[in-house]
Amino acid sequence: MCASEPSDTTIAIQNVEVTGMAHRQQQMKTSQNSVQVGKDYLETNFSGSLMQTLQGIPGVKAMSIGSGLSKPTIRGLGFNRMAVTEDGVKHEGQQWGDDHGLEIDQFAVDRAEVVKGPAALLYGSDAIGGVLNLFTNHIPTEKLEGAVQLFGRTNNEQLGLSARIGGRYGRFFYRAHVTYSDYSDYRVPTDSIKYYSYWIRLKDGRLRNTAGRERDGSVMLGYAGYNFHTDVRISDSYSKSGFFANAHGLEVRLSGIDYDRSRRDIDLPYQWVNHLKVLSHSSWTDDRLSLELNLAYQNNLREELSEPVSHGYMPKPDNSLERRFNKHTASGQLQLRYELTDQHSLSAGVSSEYQHNRRSGWGFIIPDFETLSMGAYVFDRFAISEQLAVNAGVRYDHVRTSIHSYHDWFKTPVGADSVFKERSADLKRNFNSLTWSAGINWLTGDWVLKANVGKSFRVPIPKELGADGVNYHIFRYERGNSALDPEESYQMDMGISWSHKGWSVQLDPYVNYFPNYIYLNPTSSFVEGLQLYHYTQAKVLRFGFEAELSYELNRHWKGLLKGEYLYAEQMSGPKKGYALPFSTPWSADAEVTYSHTWLGRGFALLNFHLVGRQNAIVPPENPTDGYWTLNLSLGQHFDWKKVGEIKVALHADNLLNKRYYDHTSYYRLIDVPEPGRNFSLMVGLEF
Amino acid sequence: MKKFFNTSLMMALVSITTVCFTACSKNDDNKEDVDTKDTTKPVILTTGTEANVVNPINCQVYHRGDTIHFFYAFEDDTELGSFNLEVHDNSDHHSHSTESDDHEGGECRHDHEGEEHEHDASERHWVYNQSFEIPAGQKHYEARVDIPIPNDVAEGDYHFMIRLTDRAGWMQLKALAIVIEE
Secondary structure, rough: OOOOOOOOOOOOOOOOOOHHHHHHHHHHHHHEEEEOOOOOHHOOOOOHHHHHOOOOOEEEEEEEEEEEEEEEOOOOOOHHHOOEEEOOEOOOOOOOOOOOOOOOHHHHHHEEEEEEOOOOOOOOOOOOOOEEEEEEEOOOOOEEEEEEEEEEEEOEEEEEEEEEEEEEEEOOEEEEEEEEEOOOOOEEOOOOEEEOOOEEOOOOOOOOOEEEEEEEEEEEEEEEOOOOEEEEEEEEEEEEEOOOOOHHOOOOOOOOOOOOOOOOOOOOOOEEEEEEEEEEEEEEOOEEEEEEEEEEEEEEEEEEEEEOOOOOOOOOOOEEEEEEEEEEEEEEEEEEEEEEEOOEEEEEEEEEEEEEEEEEEEOOOOOEEEEEEEEEEEEEEEOOOOOOOEEEEEEEEEEEEEOOOOEEEEEEEOEEEEEEEEEEEOOOOOOOOEEEEEEEEEEEEEEEEEEEEEEEEEOHHHHHOOOOEEOOOOEEEOOOOOOOOEEEEEEEEEEEEEEEEEEEEEEEEEEEEEEEEEEEEEEEEEEOOOEEEEEEEEEEEEEEEEEEEEEEEEOOOOEEEEEEEEEEEOOOOOOOOOOOOOOOOOOEEEEEEEEEEEOOEEEEEEEEEEEEOEOOOOOOOOOOEEEEEEEEEEEEEEEOOOOOEEEEEEEEEEEOOOOOOOHHHHHOOOOOOOOOOOEEEEEEEEE | HHHHHHHHHHHHHHHHHHHHHHHHHHHHHHHHHHOOOOOOOOEEEOOOOHHHHOEOOEEEEEEOOOOOEEEEEEOOOOEEEEEEEEEEOOOOOOOOOOOOOOOOOOOOOOHHHHOOOOOOOEEEOEEEEEEEEOOOOOOOEEEEEEEEEOOOEEEEEEEEEEEEOOOOOEEEEEEEEEEOEE
């Protein structure tokens, strides 16, 4: 039985080239369910954006808004309920916002790792659903190496260019990246959209003013010695994108702007965001001990601009700056790993993060705030044998949040008087949280079994504590709740995999219970003419699984079946019995891959994607019908002797141009169907 | 023998998955039967006996100093919540844009042929915004509100918005265009 090594035993996304013994060791490293995605996979499966590429992993979804932007969700949890890290440092943008993307240059990413399940021990607050780890710190091996990539998409006429260069001189190395892309309004397979009593007609099926552009750049310098390694990376990511002009603001308004003049321009309303990041990573390693220090500074600056209109008692503002957020984050982590004995591997760490956020503009949604968080953890892994390992850890966090009061810039009549209404009061809160986890890995024959149990948490964000105003994007009045407790989550999950002679099976079930899930509850009341949504806490039970079955017939043909299911129910509170918003419906995929070695190597993949109907809704959602799509991927490597390698990736989404709705899309609420047929092409030269 | 063992295990796993899928879907079906939770929006009636006398209707013309005798009937299958009436100015949004075509509640096109209701900067735009609780336990409610139009407001195009919720938090909206003349 041991003679034939099981090949892919993780949730094998095809072409992830981790096989044999190395893979088994990888599986034994952690009891958590994690999926490694290499550069090669990212490049040959390019489908428009990083998140869209990663969507092939069961349990991972891209929550999209428009064509250029999407946010990740893991097992149905997104926003502040999962963490995104870059080279080990948590990315700090305005994660709470549902209408902007990741602000990371996806072409600079060397590899990605998706951790499904809680990871509070390492990352503290937020890592409830899981973590998306992005790595951009590959060390060049040659004196000079680089790549140029050209990419495009047909649906939104996107064109982009990305280039990277790097080199190593002895122990010193450098890397640099630039990416630019530009896209026009995206197309949906419909000629009109119905929203409440409004009927919005689209010109050529295009969502008006959803065009955008992005430019990113980064430079990295480093020293890689035998024991000591240090590097510094400075990156900047800028993007500007329009909001769908017909459904932004307090109601469907008519504007003097001729949006149909050009599909490439960006008119009001639009947003721009700039994310500047300075990362420093240092480590010292010897046989038994390894020390790691990460220091980071991040600045996230974001503006939303729209045509000024008067609303209620707010007079017409004299400029278009609706909102501006300027967030500075400084963070540091020190980690230590020590091989206590041959069997015990002990890790410990401390981390701290400071956030400083200031707002401006005539629209109010979140108050000014500062947050300081500190955490410490200790974790032990005990290898009972080569086949059996257990681990356990505990972490303590202390978080202080200070929110500043905000008063309207205009007066509102109250009785006979007229006042600048207070929207948010001064508030100081301290949160403490003790989290823990334990897990087991067991390798037996062709089986790998993993099981975890753990507690994770999330500190309420200032929007949840102190919001008190109109959310202009979604036509509602949102009110925070200053009494919220830290959200806690208990999870039990398993990973069961079996592989034998080309067959491979993976099943990852989980159960997840929140005693106090923070939920934005739609009430029956009105405030200033808009429906009041109020933050409340409710017990929530979630369970589900991901499953995958693959068969490698020979070195050419491979078949794959995969699926996922998630159930969520509120067990208490005003929406007892209802689901959670944006609940992921069940889905299943059937795939056939043909790999070949003509002219280098390449593959063709045909995918049938089936999604079930979602009836589990909560106001103001509508049930969403099921659908299926047909998708095609082609990837090819050509060897170009003495120069390098040429990579070509062609990806076709929704080949039959089906009209369907995605229940987890932000635009679902305003009845915008998903994009129609789309071809993405990337051509890269690597040297 | 080993092969047989492994194949059996694999079959078992696949069966578990299948059973799980089936069980879950069954669970969903049962839920629908048993569920009593409200999953539908309330209704602002536009048909039936009451609907013949609703007021205001789209493109209705009023004069300064008039009273709008608001009358609409609301319905919900579980329990009504509250409603909100709101009037705001719509004069600065021209109707010659081609991007939006409201079949109701947008613009009263006939009013715009050749003339624009431009406001004098010195005139005050009328703002009206009031919410009303519907008594608890109601599935059907006839809402009557008298809304006096002040004498000093600017004439022109206005939007009249009716928003209705039920107890569960579902909302229904109706947007009407009205015109205020001298």
